[in-house]
Amino acid sequence: MHPNLHALLVFLQTWWVELVSAVVIVAVVPLITGYLVLMERKLMADMQARLGPMRVGPHGLLQPIADAVKLLIKEDIIPDNADKFVFWLAPVVSMTAALTSMGAIAFGPSFEVARDINVGLLFVIGVSSLGLFGIVLGGWASNSHYSIMGALRSTAQLVSYETAAGLALVSGLLLAGTLKIRAIVEAQQHFGVWFVFLAPVAFFIYVVASIAETNRAPFDLPEAESELVAGYMTEYSGFRWACYFLGEYANMIVVGAVATTLFLGGWLRPFPNVHWMNWLDALPALFTAAVGAYCVYRAGKQPARVQTWFMWGVALACFAVALILAVPLVVAPLKFMVPGLHGAFWFLLKISAYIYLFMWLRFTLPRYRFDQLMHLGWYILIPLAIMNVLGVGVAMILEMEYGWNRWLALVVTTAFTLAAALFLLRLNDKRVAAASSAAPPEAPSTEDSYAG
Amino acid sequence: MADEPKAPQSPESPKPDSAGATSAPPAAPASAEAAPSPAVKPAAPARPAPPPPKPPVLMQIPLDNDLTKRYREQFGAAILDAVEDRKQPYLVIAAAQLAEIAQYSRDVEKFDLLEDYTAVDWPRREKRFDLIAILYSFPHNMRLRLKIPLADGETAASLVEIWPTANWLEREIFDMFGISFNGHPDMKRILLPEEWQGHPLRKDYDILQQDTAWVRENLGIESGQ
């Protein structure tokens, strides 16, 4: 055989899993992200007393397809003095970083996407933070005031909150003892409890920091429409903008996956080791069946016949999934599938809850001003995260060296950390009160301030 | 009662008749007042109208209360006239003393709010413009109007130092009437584009008139489209 052909075959044999998963990610994730956008719009509408997209497809379900087609056929506008290569490169970098980091995430005990590398978590965090380059380059290449200001703000925000997020993750990693994703979840199974109950402060910090990481409200000043039009994305239109947008939503999924893995027990069900809670294993099937039953109930109330049929179709799909989830529980030879299938279900449920929380916060809270945002990151979250790391470390030492009960140790240190947090907030309030009693700095008074 | 004023205007169109007839009871003096006016545009309505033959209520009456007395004491001849029109007092003052009178009004008489500042154009008069300053006093809950007759081309003192709200108000008067104010920090047009020629609220500016050159140059259309 030709040596090059042989080399190629060996390459494919070693790496075929990764290659296939790469193709799957690039093919599937944009679709998922598109539907995530639709979900957000529907949720937003629900919380705002309206309906959301309803026209394109039944209940607006083909809206993402329509949006994608529209964005693809849009005219490609490049600003006059923009740096063309960098202008092209920036959204690509952003999206690539987000999609690549998905490769190391594991959705189930045997479902890692590409490969379960031994520095899995570090890989995910590190690669997803490369998306920052996409933002800076995009803002710079657009050759516009608004874009540069937005890009700089966004960069500063991301860097600050990544520090906090990383420190929060360190506390979780101290408990897990490893960076390998599957091993982290197995550690939670071994402990018998999700890490969120052992290190709640770390989870909270990570939630807040990850909202800032993904430029979501209330930390979405860089993209605030009402202030800088769209910040670094102002000059991007059509598919380039779609890349940025998809990168942002893919980041949301990644961040949700990391939080789920490290804090929410990954693919474990609640109370994974408690035997008398084994009835919880029935929950996935029951939940899906309940959704199907609700669809059947609503099918009767649809105004149009095609909508009724559609609801029936959805109901049947739900029942099919419920069946798939239920059968391995009952049929003995298929029991080996339970951890995988149910694990995937629990994992997806947790990510969905996490992302739902993101969306819920977006619709409820106003936006932080940039200086308040930076203050929150540097003055409150990072000190708190550092103290939390210390706390968890001390708790582990107490447990390992001094034989304390793990729970007792963690409760004590969490109490101390929370006390420290309250102290920080009190300090912050005092600082804010002092700053506000000194009125905003007066501009040099040579100018007549009443001149129109 | 309504017959007497009707006689001189019987060759007129029937409109004043019907006006008089339908609105006779509460507006009898109104129709009596209105009767001569369709015939001739009033030449000087700034002066209080001459009392009509038998009106139960006068629209404008000369004003002589304590406030007027104080102003007259302070400024003497600068107070050209003091009238009460429909229970709202106004003083007609000389333009030369505008700044002093304004200062006095704010500081002594406590008219701390310049509620409005505008102008009216009476083209047939010698002093064609009437600057109108409407003052309000929070402590006394009272309004006073100052009328300052100005000739075309004459400038007035700016009131920005006294009431900073006059800044944009004076710019608008300049924009619409062409009256310049001395001492204004930023005397330029406010509502119309800066290069616009003409002052629209003057009576000789026809309602359909536009600065066609500006429109053609900046909007690229022929004016009037």
Added chain:
Amino acid sequence: MQDDAAQKQTLLGADELVLNMGPQHPSTHGVLRVKLKLDGERVRGTECVIGYLHRGVEKIAENRTYQQFAPYVDRMDYVAAVSNGLGYCEAVEKLLNVEAPPRAKVIRTIMTELQRIASHLIWLGTHALDIGALTPLFYCLREREEILKIFEKYCGARLTTHAFRIGGLQYEAYDSFEKDVERFCKDFERRIQEYVDLLTGNSIWIGRTRNVGVLNAEDCIALGASGPVLRASGVKWDLRKAQPYAAYDQYTFEIPVGTNGDTYDRYMVRMEEMRQSRLICLQAIENIPAGPILGKVGKVLKPPAGEIYHSIEAPKGILGYYIVSDGTTQPYRVRIRPPSFINLQALDKMARGHLVADVVAIIGTLDIVLGEVDR
């Protein structure tokens, strides 16, 4: 010119940046151009360029009869058209020396107070949207929809209503008018609580609005700012109480006052004004007097020569009409004192020293409508 040189000394010795919040901008509430002179993110001065919506309404007035001009007045502050109409009709009535009958006055009061609520709802929704809260806008529009339905049933129009006529009203209150207003008012208390829950105690909201755009009472009066802006700075003054018009002297209501004169206080003042308007409506519908709705004015209006100045407390501030009559059917001069125009002057004083993000909040809190600023 030496001001410019002194000004150009910025923190790092860099040039001052002039950022244009151009006529097209999602947050300037209309076509308003604000030139911001920035040092980094701090505002050192602002200059407003207005006139994009100037339609020459005052010139048009000189070529229309008094009744023909009434619909034009709605289009100035198009968010609160009923108030504009009230001010104009009352001014011409004073010029004619007639009074609207009591029934007309009470119905006018109810409509005007409903319009005040509607105007404040738009303000709240858009202000919250500018600051980033996406949801209150839709809740506010949902409430405003109810008010606009009442207007539509009354006079046929939702936005530019031309609801009143000179001398009174043209339309009798429709059959279920009192019931509709009562239903709305009873429901509204709960809705205001929704807005309060979303915003008032929210620390992000407080952080964005406390001490932003402070204007003390002296500056307010000096700059001519009126309405909620004046009341939030501590001046307890409302034209409805100082010089009552329509039927306001018959009802009891409070005047909300702020202390600091910052954006948060203006927000609280307007929220409380909405509550007070609701109370006025409830009091008014209990006892609408019977009687005629149009006073004795002819078809052709020829006020005696002279002039009048009449102002009302519009939702945005003091809305004044100065009308000069020469005895003909067409006014000689109509001058409209626009509250938004005069309040907007205060932008420069309020925005100095703040960040760019605050400028948006300050423009929102002034509650301007460009139709009124430019006329």
